[in-house]
Amino acid sequence: xxxxxxxxxxxxxxxxxxxxxxxxxxxxxxxxxxxxxxxxxxxxxxxxxxxxxxxxxxxxxxxxxxxxxxxxxxxxxxxxxxxxxxxxxxxxxxxxxxxxxxxxxxxxxxxxxxxxxxxxxxxxxxxxxxxxxxxxxxxxxxxxxxx
Amino acid sequence: xxxxxxxxxxxxxxxxxxxxxxxxxxxxxxxxxxxxxxxxxxxxxxxxxxxxxxxxxxxxxxxxxxxxxxxxxxxxxxxxxxxx
Numbered sequence: 001x002x003x004x005x006x007x008x009x010x011x012x013x014x015x016x017x018x019x020x021x022x023x024x025x026x027x028x029x030x031x032x033x034x035x036x037x038x039x040x041x042x043x044x045x046x047x048x049x050x051x052x053x054x055x056x057x058x059x060x061x062x063x064x065x066x067x068x069x070x071x072x073x074x075x076x077x078x079x080x081x082x083x084x085x086x087x088x089x090x091x092x093x094x095x096x097x098x099x100x101x102x103x104x105x106x107x108x109x110x111x112x113x114x115x116x117x118x119x120x121x122x123x124x125x126x127x128x129x130x131x132x133x134x135x136x137x138x139x140x141x142x143x144x145x146x147x
Numbered sequence: 148x149x150x151x152x153x154x155x156x157x158x159x160x161x162x163x164x165x166x167x168x169x170x171x172x173x174x175x176x177x178x179x180x181x182x183x184x185x186x187x188x189x190x191x192x193x194x195x196x197x198x199x200x201x202x203x204x205x206x207x208x209x210x211x212x213x214x215x216x217x218x219x220x221x222x223x224x225x226x227x228x229x230x231x
Contacts, residue, residue, distance in 0.1 A: 048155055078227055089227075118220075120223060120227070
């Protein structure tokens, strides 16, 4: 299951999507909205995605995991829209025969998600400024808060 | 030929639209679209270096040739998930 959603992510959906009788471990990862970036207070985040391509790229990551670890039960969900502090933005579930491979594959899934899945984060700071974030720097600064 | 061009994140915000249809000459490539956008928003060229393009949900290059009905998108640096 690879999905972009506007709904609250509880984790139940990805957990159920990877249920498998040959699994001895399920690794579940949640990314959550932190209240600051490098000490600067965050008010909330907005995520935007290109849903059909994002879901296709998530499925490709699962194929990579299948090739590397022989793990065939991977699910990923990412939420879009306005997310408040503490809310879940992304959930990854990996079911594997043994936990070591599951942890590694889950880490890999998140790393790849941040490289190839078309999803964007707009950080709205507590002081009202906003910017589109890019991986190692700010992509576009000093935009107004949108209403 | 007609193609659909989609804009996300900073492109969406700066161009003030999320998609449009573009009429392009036969033999047009992704580059043809980039040049056209540059006329409207010159500063966008500064970001081409870090931006990627997609055609029909697959990453493409500026030399990728387009055909009728293609869905092209400008893909700014992706930042999904969280910073861990």
